[in-house]
Amino acid sequence: MLDSDYPGQQCSIARALEVVGERWTLLVLRDVFLGLHRFDELIASLGVTRTVLTHRLRKLVDEGVLERSRYQERPERFSYHTTEKGRALLPALMGLMRWGDAYYAGPAGPPRLLLHRGCGGALTDTQTCGRCAAAVGFDEVDAPLGPSFVASAAGTHGRAGRS
Amino acid sequence: MLDSDYPGQQCSIARALEVVGERWTLLVLRDVFLGLHRFDELIASLGVTRTVLTHRLRKLVDEGVLERSRYQERPERFSYHTTEKGRALLPALMGLMRWGDAYYAGPAGPPRLLLHRGCGGALTDTQTCGRCAAAVGFDEVDAPLGPSFVASAAGTHGRAGRS
Numbered sequence: 001m002l003d004s005d006y007p008g009q010q011c012s013i014a015r016a017l018e019v020v021g022e023r024w025t026l027l028v029l030r031d032v033f034l035g036l037h038r039f040d041e042l043i044a045s046l047g048v049t050r051t052v053l054t055h056r057l058r059k060l061v062d063e064g065v066l067e068r069s070r071y072q073e074r075p076e077r078f079s080y081h082t083t084e085k086g087r088a089l090l091p092a093l094m095g096l097m098r099w100g101d102a103y104y105a106g107p108a109g110p111p112r113l114l115l116h117r118g119c120g121g122a123l124t125d126t127q128t129c130g131r132c133a134a135a136v137g138f139d140e141v142d143a144p145l146g147p148s149f150v151a152s153a154a155g156t157h158g159r160a161g162r163s
Numbered sequence: 164m165l166d167s168d169y170p171g172q173q174c175s176i177a178r179a180l181e182v183v184g185e186r187w188t189l190l191v192l193r194d195v196f197l198g199l200h201r202f203d204e205l206i207a208s209l210g211v212t213r214t215v216l217t218h219r220l221r222k223l224v225d226e227g228v229l230e231r232s233r234y235q236e237r238p239e240r241f242s243y244h245t246t247e248k249g250r251a252l253l254p255a256l257m258g259l260m261r262w263g264d265a266y267y268a269g270p271a272g273p274p275r276l277l278l279h280r281g282c283g284g285a286l287t288d289t290q291t292c293g294r295c296a297a298a299v300g301f302d303e304v305d306a307p308l309g310p311s312f313v314a315s316a317a318g319t320h321g322r323a324g325r326s
Contacts, residue, residue: 006190008210010274010312012263013193013256019267020259023184027169030176047171088262093176095255096183100175103248104182111173126290126298135289149173 271311
């Protein structure tokens, strides 16, 4: 297996990447933030193997980023939710999302929107609401699918995976 | 080579990770932000092979995140600076850094500080200055080594790599 640590790097970015820098890990977190909590929901959304998802979830639980709870006994099934430590990754995730939106979204716009919950205004780059001008906390953000996502899914009849 | 793309993922986070999600890439960017611009400076800081660094730099230049300029003719040598697109990754990088600081820094504090340039106040989580209360732009941030970094480097007489 490829190393995922950064020996000799005395740096909080390197430490963070040792925990969430592996391929797929930040997309697992994205899906949990978006409301997918069960193993099979995550498999369907991500299209990864069960082995990869099991490995990523175990590490996130071990590091206290996600917590696991049993929702069914026979057979045993578990769901995953973010902890406070996990939710503290939202600024980094949203930073990546905004960057992808700005430079890779294409003319139809971003695949997912960031809106001030209850108000519906679009979030600005400074994390305020473009409609009511309030400062918006990371827990007050809705992220519905954008027009480009819907258009593409409808056009191809492809798998409408969550973005 | 390990795949670095996310087929089927209609998502700006996935697009961003296809560009900057490979191992070492975000640490290359960190070093360029911190003032290391030449190939040999980056090799010394990161401790990666020349092949890995060459691959990461080429991709970042191809994607317009860094720009390359020749600073010496015989032999040819190049330096790397961030573009506007590269600087737009600062919020994501700082999000990861703050998270690493919050959960992995240890009792001696973070290895690197984030200060309001000119004022010297520490940045708050909402990107304002803790001393003068001004909103601080990402280009108004100094990132000197913190006490924990200095202490550790002095204690081990190890390589004082940049964090």
